[in-house]
Amino acid sequence: MLSTQPTGLLRALFSKRASLSLNARTLLVCLEALFVLCLCLYVILNKQIATQHEDKIERLLYDKALAIHQVNTPDTNTDTQFAPVFYHQGNLQEAQFTQHWPKACHPVSAGATSKIQQFRCENGVRLHALQTQLNPEQVQSAQVTLWAVHTAGLSMLSMPVHEAIGLALLVLTISALCSRWISHSITQPLAEITASAEHMSAGHYDWRLPDNPIPEINQLATTFNHMAKSLQERDKVIRRTAYKDQLTGLDNRAFLSLALRERTQSAREPLSIVVWGIDNLDNINEVLGHEVADKVLVKVARKAARVCRENLVIARLEGNVFCMLLPRALLEAMLKKHCIKRLLHGSLRVQNYQLDIQSHAGLAHYPEHGECPDSLMRRAEIARQLAKKTRQTCIVFEPRLEQRSANRLELVAQLRKAINEQEFCLYFQPKLNLRTNSINQAEALLRWNHPTRGVIAPGGFIELAEQTGMIKEITRLVFRQTYSIIALCTQQNIRLSLNLSALDLEDNSLVDFVSQLHEQQPDAARHMVLEITESAAMRDPEQALEILNELAAMGFQISIDDFGTGYSSLAYLKRFPVTELKIDRSLVQGADLDTDGQIILESTIEMGHIMGLLVTTEGVETQAEFDLVKKLGADYVQGFWLSKPMPFEEFKLKHLVGNHDELVPYI
Secondary structure (H helix, E strand, O other), rough: OOOOEOOHHHHHHHOOOOOOOOHHHHHHHHHHHHHHHHHHHHHHHHHHHHHHHHHHHHHHHHHHHHHHOOOOOOOOOHHOOOOOEEOOOHHHHHHOOOOOOOOOOEEEEEOOOOOOOEEEEEHHHEEEEEEEOOOOOOOOOOOOEEEEEEEOOOHHOOOHHHHHHHHHHHHHHHHHHHHHHHHHHHHHHHHHHHHHHHHOOOOOOOOOOOOOOHHHHHHHHHHHHHHHHHHHHHHHHHHHHEEEEOOOOOOHHHHHHHHHHHHHHHOOOOOEEEEEEOOOHHHHHHHHHHHHHHHHHHHHHHHHHHHHOOOOOEEEEEOOOOOOEHHHHHHHHHHHHHHHHHHHHHEEEEEOEEEEOOOEEEEEEOOOOOOOOHHHHHHHHHHHHHHHHHHHOOOEEEHHHHHHHHHHHHHHHOOOOOOOOOOOOEEEEEEEEEEOOOEEEEEEEEEEEEOOOOOOOOHHHHHHHHHHHOHHHHOOOOOOHHHHHHHHHHHHHEEEEOOOOOOOOHHHHHHHHHHHHHHHOOHHHHHHEEEEEEHHHHHHHHHHHHHHHHHHHHOOEEEEEOOOOOOOOOHHHOOOEEEEEOOHHHOOOOOHHHHHHHHHHHHHHHHHHOOOOEEEEEOOOOOOHHHHHHHHOOOOEEOOHHHHHHEEEEEEHHHHHHOOOOOOOOO
């Protein structure tokens, strides 16, 4: 590597290994240009002075000639006394052979009006001669020749004009070549740097600039090379980071997509991918915190690496979802050895907590289920979601599952249109008061009047509405429709129940919306019951408690729906402003034929009464079930035994404006 320190001008000139800096090169060209300028100025001034000197000599000759003619003349100029005037009585040709006439003189042209002739002699001598008559008034007067010489200096600066101009042109040519040299020494390295920058912009960081003899350019090239090397090292780190999950150390989605693409293009055997997720990770995160949840992910990743000892691709796709790419034959062998089952189920010990891991997997095969990597991953995820929903360990993708998923996506797109165009309506299912044997309550159930699919029950769209956040708008729509008919229900002393979603209990704006309706109809809240599920209340108990207390303060009654299926804390439920428990149909169905089921149902009804709550049994479908819940002391009965949900016009005809005292069970 050449030294980056600038080298002196003289040292650069006399040393082959030394290099000229840009400053030295520029200084050299400037000095040459300055020399040419000074030379030109000197030649011009010297020519002017010489011309003036010659004029003085010629005036001196005229003065001497006049003196010979005995004519009065002005005083001789002292500036030209250094030039002696020689006298010869004879003509000009004779005077040239005298001893005072310089040798090797050649005439040069003079002005047309001047009588003085000029000669150029050797050694740079200039001679001026004047031929005149001794007595001009006489016809045959004798010829007289006067001459004076002017000897120029012999230095280089007194060279002739054409030689000085030639020297100036030579120096200018050298300066131009030096300028070209400097320009080339700059533009060529800059072109190389530009080419390197273009290569670097294309992602090729292995490009290096060669050494340059100019220290400044060499320093720039060295810095550029260091930058390229740093970028190359950083690019390696970025690439390594881009394809690795920072938490678990597994490959990530980007690397999995790349591996899928490469292996499917060169596959010599069928491939499979397995997508699985830790389904209870959100609960672990909420209860124990992010640190524990992260350690769970790390341990699951290590477990996957131990179980799958073969050289497979194991990646963490996102959050709690993992994926494995492997040959089909290897997957079948792992299934036979229950390796996949051990991977999905089991317990982990994290920070003194023994945690059960709940996982479900979806499988997709190449090329049966798709040749595109994205399609394979998407279809495996569809199978995983179904396995999670149906609580199966793993499910292999089938084409019908994709159609089901496509239908769900289509419903999501149509759901917004349904909200805007008011395609929802309310159905009502009566509730029988076992104390009075009359119907004084009914549950308002939402239905979607789909233009092509007909009436869709809540199970077909409520989950989608919650996932997309549109459930909040649907809840407001239900409130508006209920408030529009509540006056008629109030006249018949019938109380209506509405269902609130888990997202509604996290929506502070719901209270403001209901408050506006409450201001318009203050008495309506006393005839309405808001039903919430255990799981919805326990997602954020403190937030739910705050919202429920504000709604209860307006006069709404609160009911716990689907009681007996959740994992709620009775201590929390006791704090809620609850007035009713609705026992889930899973505890009612078949209880008349199951002694243990009867004991559980009886204990639940008794517990509700001990807590001071009304108890409603849902899902009563047979006479035997009705007789049992009545015997066990339930307060209300709801189910198909009594009535299916019905449109508002039918409900109004039977229970609001007609004779609703007579009970006619649905058969």
